Amino acid sequence: TEGYFPPVGNQGAKGSCAGWATSYYTNGYLQAKDNGWTDAYLGTNKSRLMSPNWAYNKVNHGIDGGSQTWTNALLMATLGNADWKTMPYVDTEHVSWGQTSAWRSTPKYRVGYHYDLTLGYNTQVIKAWLAEGYVLPMALNANYFAVGLGSGDSVMTAAEYAATDYNHANTIVGYDDTVYADGEAGAFKIVNSWGSSWGSAWGGNGYYWMTYDAVAELVYPIIRVYDLVDYDPSLIATIEQSTIGSRDSRLVVGTDSQIYWNCEPLWDGGDAQFPQFMAIDVSELEDDMGLSKFWLYMGTGSNKSTVSSFKLEQYSSGYDPGNPTRTFVSSDVPTVAPDYTYLEFEDVHTN
DSSP, X not given: OOTTSOOOOBOTXXXXXXXXXXXXXXXXXXHHHHHTOTTGGGOOOGGGSBOHHHHHHHHSTTSSXXXXXXXXXXXXXXXXXXXXXXXXXXXXXXXXXOOHHHHHHGGGXXXXXXXXXXXXXXXXXXXXXXXXXXXXXXXXXXXXXXXXXXXXXOEEOTTTOOOSSOOEEEEEEEEEEXXXXXXXXXXXXXXXXXXXXXXXXXXXXXXXXXXHHHHTTOOSOEEEEEEOTTOOOOEEEEEXXXXXXXXXXXXXXXXXXXXXXXXXXXXXXXXXBOXXXXXXXXXXXXXXXXTSOEEEEEXXXXXXXXXXXXXXXXXXXXXXXXXXXXXXXXXSOXXXXXXXXXXOOOEXXXX
């Protein structure tokens, strides 16, 4: 019911339900609250919606065969989330990784690396998380929609749900202890990603209810994703390739100090080509600037990359995508993977 929650969406013909549950609904809600987007529920300003394509296409192994909610969450934690305006949702393709504008929008919308898990039987934990202001990706067997929901019946009960597996991701958005069906008291409200007309038979407009007892039977963990509140990226690594390698190549940005963690996006997009341009948020490495060399490691998969540009962009006055305070450029290019590309601090640009 909050203005921060995005409108019901439709995944269409693509198996991107986990991207919708984790990126569009969950991170979309978190980012709207974080940024004060009270009109997110309208869905008219696409820059205030998160793109499910961004996450799903990077963790689907290069095939349209679905994904897991936790892999979408890890992608958003290590890379971020493009907004819908820069990477619109298309249900007829599953391999696009986005243009420059999408990569530029992504760092601002990262989530926390750590997230909580609970199995469905822990009703009180789920209720507490919802009461704290979270929405929660979950997974169920969607074949039971036909069994448990229908004309005038918006509640799926444990008497109607008997799955021991899962094939579809949704998002838990609320709870009501007064919902009562089949002798079961209390239910969670859940949003689907099959459009607002789905559920019209029971007046759900894309939503339905699942009793506490039914949710307790789920076999896939429900996750809680944390927002990085007021997050403002300060150091971005940009990579360009003259010969574009394949996505099964490892990509890591780090430093020689060995003090801080290296930054490695956790993705699996199969063996299609990387985009020609990529931007990786490495703000956690900023304290190493001037103390040691930075490096980019590009491995080799099905096809080798030739790195033609490796830069660091520092944003000292807030993240303004593509307009850094200072830019540092590697002279150690071109480099053919697998290899390290190094960068030392020669300031070539100052605003």
